[in-house]
Amino acid sequence: MTVRNELLKSIRQAEPYVPGEQPRHKVVKLNTNENPYPPSPRVAEALRNADADALRLYPDPEASALTEALAEYYGVEKDQVFVGVGSDDVISLCFLTFFNSEKPILFPDITYSFYKVWAQLYRIPYECPKLDEDFRIVREDYYRENGGIIFPNPNAPTAVYEELDFVEDILEHNRDSIVIVDEAYIDFAGRSAMELIGKYDNLIVVQTFSKSRSMAGMRIGYAVSNPELIRCLSNVKYSFNSYTMNQPALLCGAAAVKDEEYFKEKIRMIVKTREWAKDELGRLGFVFPEPKANFIFARHPKCDAQKLFEELKAHNIYVRHWNTERIRDHLRITIGTKEEMAALFDFLKKAL
Ligand code: PMP
Numbered sequence: 001m002t003v004r005n006e007l008l009k010s011i012r013q014a015e016p017y018v019p020g021e022q023p024r025h026k027v028v029k030l031n032t033n034e035n036p037y038p039p040s041p042r043v044a045e046a047l048r049n050a051d052a053d054a055l056r057l058y059p060d061p062e063a064s065a066l067t068e069a070l071a072e073y074y075g076v077e078k079d080q081v082f083v084g085v086g087s088d089d090v091i092s093l094c095f096l097t098f099f100n101s102e103k104p105i106l107f108p109d110i111t112y113s114f115y116k117v118w119a120q121l122y123r124i125p126y127e128c129p130k131l132d133e134d135f136r137i138v139r140e141d142y143y144r145e146n147g148g149i150i151f152p153n154p155n156a157p158t159a160v161y162e163e164l165d166f167v168e169d170i171l172e173h174n175r176d177s178i179v180i181v182d183e184a185y186i187d188f189a190g191r192s193a194m195e196l197i198g199k200y201d202n203l204i205v206v207q208t209f210s211k212s213r214s215m216a217g218m219r220i221g222y223a224v225s226n227p228e229l230i231r232c233l234s235n236v237k238y239s240f241n242s243y244t245m246n247q248p249a250l251l252c253g254a255a256a257v258k259d260e261e262y263f264k265e266k267i268r269m270i271v272k273t274r275e276w277a278k279d280e281l282g283r284l285g286f287v288f289p290e291p292k293a294n295f296i297f298a299r300h301p302k303c304d305a306q307k308l309f310e311e312l313k314a315h316n317i318y319v320r321h322w323n324t325e326r327i328r329d330h331l332r333i334t335i336g337t338k339e340e341m342a343a344l345f346d347f348l349k350k351a352l
Contacts, residue, residue: 106129149170
């Protein structure tokens with residue numbers, strides 16, 4: 001049956017975000033920036049100890065076990081932390097809560113493609129200043145009137161990291177706008193804007209358990225800011241769904257935060273593999289901006305990226321490719337284990 005136009009015209013028609021593929025068969029999976037290592041053993045232990053009977057009850061709407069663990073970890077107050085179902089959930093709620101102006105919000109032309117989807121879904125006007133030729137954000141583009149600002153640091157899919165003085169400059173020039181720094185990949189990069197939270201009342205820092213904490217499947221993200229902005233965010237959440245975080249996720253998340261040693265060790269391993277991967281890709285003739293995330297955004301001057309993407313896929317090596325303006329000659333390659341990267345390089349050596 002086809003739905004009549006009279007019905008269709010008042011229905012919200014969203015253009016959805018397209019996530020990377022999750023193939024069901026075994027592949028070398030370097031396409032969605034997941035962590036190649038398992039989460040902390042304490043997460044498995046928390047799952048084993050989880051009380052199925054307790055699922056009878058609704059979870060704590062304040063998600064206290066997790067917000068308290070995060071507050072302690074970052075040395076902030078509990079009322080400065082907001083948790084959600086992955087940072088996608090957190091950022092989406094931030095868009096709804098903080099971007100309510102007639103003026104356009106600003107985010108880079110090449111960035112996390114979900115920002116545009118949320119802006120369109122919530123009918124928030126937006127503008128996308130162009131990254132420069134080296135895929136750097138041009139700070140002066142953000143010195144104009146706006147309804148808010150969001151950018152990832154490191155940026156995705158470029159993996160380019162900007163130092164804190166850059167973030168601070170954007171904050172200084174936008175005292176009357178909310179600035180959201182999406183730090184999904186910060187643990188592989190450098191200093192976090194968390195340390196600026198006490199200094200700027202317009203700053204929100206968002207992070208996730210999906211990358212550095214190996215818990216993409218659990219769906220945990222969080223925002224840290226001042227208590228007033230966190231209260232605004234919570235009030236919007238409570239106007240939607242009081243219980244976004246399920247009980248096992250709260251327990252597993254808190255367990256993960258408490259195992260700092262494991263966390264740091266796995267990050268070290270990924271960064272080490274990334275540095276090796278940079279050398280290997282360079283030797284093969286790839287060029288890329290300095291990567292500071294758990295992925296590399298690479299281009300081969302003599303090779304069609306779409307073709308290479310398809311050939312890799314045919315050989316069960318999955319990377320990410322976008323057939324869009326300015327980046328269709330690039331591949332985004334997630335850093336896997338050393339063995340997975342070796343499989344990629346073996347293939348590339350033959351294919352090129
Ligand atoms: N921000 C950026 C820049 C990302 O690349 C991702 C991962 N797709 C996210 C946020 C969302 O991650 P998650 O919802 O798994 O926390």
